[in-house]
Amino acid sequence: MRWTSLASLLTVLVTALVASSFSTAAENGADKDMQAVLEAHASLKPKPIETLSPAEARTQPTPADAANVVLKKQGKRTDPETLVPGVKSADRSIAGAVGKIPARIYTPSGTGPFPVIVYYHGGGWVIGDKEVYDGGARGLAKQANAVVVSVDYRLAPEHKFSASWDDALAAYKWTLTNAASINGDPKKLALAGESAGGNLAVATAIAVRDANLQAPLHVLAVYPVSQTSTTTESYEKHANAKPLNRPMIKWFVDKLINSPSDLKDPRLQLIDAKLKNLPSVTIINASIDPLLSDGVMLEDALKKAGVPVERKMYSGVTHEFFGMAAVVQKAKEAQEYAGKRLKQAFGG
Missing domain, CATH: 1.20.5 (Single alpha-helices involved in coiled-coils or other helix-helix interfaces)
Incomplete structure (x- = not known):
């Protein structure tokens, strides 16, 4: 008994x-569809990023892998060209700050020339690449009817701050010079990025302004890192959120910076940067995300600087949702919204 x-x-x-x-x-x-992705990710048994070496972290199952698990359960195909019909991609090397870096060029159907978006992936400047973030970049090519240049900038800790930012600017310069060769219109450029890449998009716009280069027509920042404090309202509320939490972000920063003084650099502390005379900005946030407050603070700082900015927060979704349009309805809506904003900036 x-x-x-x-x-x-x-x-x-x-x-x-x-x-x-x-x-x-x-x-x-x-939301139910977002929860399905989170459960699929948990089923892949990822190890906590903050307990791993960078090399180990880069081999862990990603949210993109989880989205593919959901697609397979639904009996659907996972190849990108089926998920986003009408967009072709090709990999190549482009000029970075100190040598060639990988990039993926997405081209929508049609004759062109198309507007061009330089896109930076997420991953805390330590993990992630163009493959993991294919869904967001490919979706933007479709929704904005634009060529997208997705850049594999150098990562920390092999390349500490500010290597990623240097490559981001170099990629923009390459695109300015080579837009016509990829069926793009060099007069219609924009910057976009997710998470760490959202930070790079805004920081690159600042660097372009300061270098007196041709300005992008728009900046899209999806749940961007805009400051270095981890005690904001959303950091406290979502400290243990999935797939991004506060311990992970501290791990990323530890691998990135050379010394604590880097945390005050305006490329990381964007809200304290000189933001005047930037092009219009769109910020997209997720409600279940430690970086939600970063988006709010960046919006406020841009408004104070007189920069046209629009921010939209999507409820019921987490960090990394943007590239999941195939399985998460709010991601589909966010990509459509981003595409609309970019088209408006391009004059289309």
Whole structure:
């Protein structure tokens, strides 16, 4: 009887734990389709990034992998050209700050020349690449009807701050010079990025202004890093969120910076940068994200500087949702909104 009672007790405890995990997700407000991706990611058993070496972290299952798990469960194909029809891609090397860097060029169907978007992936400047963030870049090519140049800038800790920013600017310069060769209109350029890449997009716009180069017509910053404090309202509220949490961000920063003084650099501390005379900006945020407050603070700083800015927050989704249009409805809506904003800036 004791063993039977113990087994019954364990069953009750396990059931309670499972119920608790789902109720926590419900309390966090994740939409059903977003929750499906989070559960798929958990099923891949990723190790906590903050406990790994950079090399190990780069091999972990990604949210993009999780989205593919959901697609397969739905009996759907996962190849990118099926998910985003009408957009072709080709990989090549372009000029970085100190040598060639990989890039992926996305081209929509049609004759062109098309506007061109220089796009920077996320991953805390330590992990991530054009492959992991294919969904966001490819979606922008479709929705904005533009060529997208997705850049694999150098990563830390092999290349500490400010290597990523230097490559980001170099990629913009390359695009200015070579837009026509990729069926692009060199007079219609924009910058875009997700997370760390959202920071790079804004920082590059500042660097372009300061270098007196031809300005981009628009900047799209999707849940950007805009400052270096980890005690904001959203950091406190979503400290243990998935797939991005506060310990991960501290790990990223530790691998990135040369010394604590880098944290005051305006390329990281964007809200304290000189923001006047930047092109119009669109900020996209997720409600379940430690970086939500970063978006709010960046919007406020841009408004104070007189920069035209529009920010939209999508409820029920987490960090990394933007590239998941194939499986998350809010991602589809966000990509459509981003495309509309970019088209308006391009004059189309």
